[in-house]
Amino acid sequence: MPPKSKAVSSVPRTAISVGQLMQTTLLITAGVVVGIAIVENYGLLAPIQYFLEFLTPVEHISLLALAFTAFWSFSATALLSSYVIGIANKDKGVEIAEPRLQKAHLTGIASRAHGAHVNAIETFSLFASAVILAYVTGVPVHVCNSFALLHAGARVVHTFAYLADWRMSRAICWTICTVTSLGLYAFATFPGFSAFYRHCLFFLGGARHHLDNAPVARSIYEAVRGVH
Numbered sequence: 001m002p003p004k005s006k007a008v009s010s011v012p013r014t015a016i017s018v019g020q021l022m023q024t025t026l027l028i029t030a031g032v033v034v035g036i037a038i039v040e041n042y043g044l045l046a047p048i049q050y051f052l053e054f055l056t057p058v059e060h061i062s063l064l065a066l067a068f069t070a071f072w073s074f075s076a077t078a079l080l081s082s083y084v085i086g087i088a089n090k091d092k093g094v095e096i097a098e099p100r101l102q103k104a105h106l107t108g109i110a111s112r113a114h115g116a117h118v119n120a121i122e123t124f125s126l127f128a129s130a131v132i133l134a135y136v137t138g139v140p141v142h143v144c145n146s147f148a149l150l151h152a153g154a155r156v157v158h159t160f161a162y163l164a165d166w167r168m169s170r171a172i173c174w175t176i177c178t179v180t181s182l183g184l185y186a187f188a189t190f191p192g193f194s195a196f197y198r199h200c201l202f203f204l205g206g207a208r209h210h211l212d213n214a215p216v217a218r219s220i221y222e223a224v225r226g227v228h
Contacts, residue, residue: 024171032175036183040146041201049145059141065148066131069155073120077159084113084163109163116162120155123177127151130184137188143197144184151180 016024039045049061056064085102086094088110094102103114134144158173186193 025175028171028175029179032172032179036147036150036176036179037197037200039150040142045146045149048149058145062131062135062141062144062148065145065152066128069124069127069152072152072155072159073124077117077120080159080163081113081117085110109165112162112165116159119162119174120159123155123174123181127177127181130181130188133188134184139184139187140194143187143194147180147184151177154180 049058052061052064082094085106088106088108089102106114131144131148134147154173154176158170158177161169161173187197
């Protein structure tokens with residue numbers, strides 16, 4: 001009697017169960033939320049916002065971050081993807097007649113480069129609508145700016161983490177992008193969310209007071225700059 005052949009699983013070795021996925025997602029999300037609150041609470045992005053003030057008014061920094069994210073998601077990652085695919089397929093190069101057919105059979109870093117580009121496009125609409133909604137509904141300037149800058153930075157890091165196959169870093173960056181977008185939606189949609197967020201900041205040791213009024217913030221920046 002011939003020995004029974006072992007069943008070959010079609011599930012990749014990197015696959016995890018639904019329970020593990022939910023647990024990991026909750027842990028990463030909790031850590032990201034606390035991290036964002038700490039960054040926003042202690043003004044860790046203030047130096048970046050100060051330099052960006054030379055390019056645009058303080059109340060428009062979130063829109064500048066949106067414009068950069070659009071460029072990165074649609075142009076930069078597309079060029080990077082094409083370059084990596086060309087390097088990985090030195091013999092065949094980049095297919096211009098049927099690019100989708102070539103991309104469907106990519107492997108390794110070429111596949112990850114294409115995946116990073118696709119993921120950036122997929123998440124952009126959520127971020128763009130969140131920033132615009134927060135801007136037109138009068139969400140506090142410091143919230144719009146901090147969340148938008150965090151998203152833009154995480155999106156850049158996510159691309160290179162995807163290329164390097166750093167899966168945990170990629171997951172953290174993706175979570176930051178999602179949380180910042182949903183956070184802006186919450187500020188713009190739910191009136192009580194702003195008070196809840198302030199309580200969270202105070203709980204994390206926040207004694208820092210923010211400027212919620214864009215014109216006032218602008219006048220203070222101009223006054224300080226005039227002194228120097």
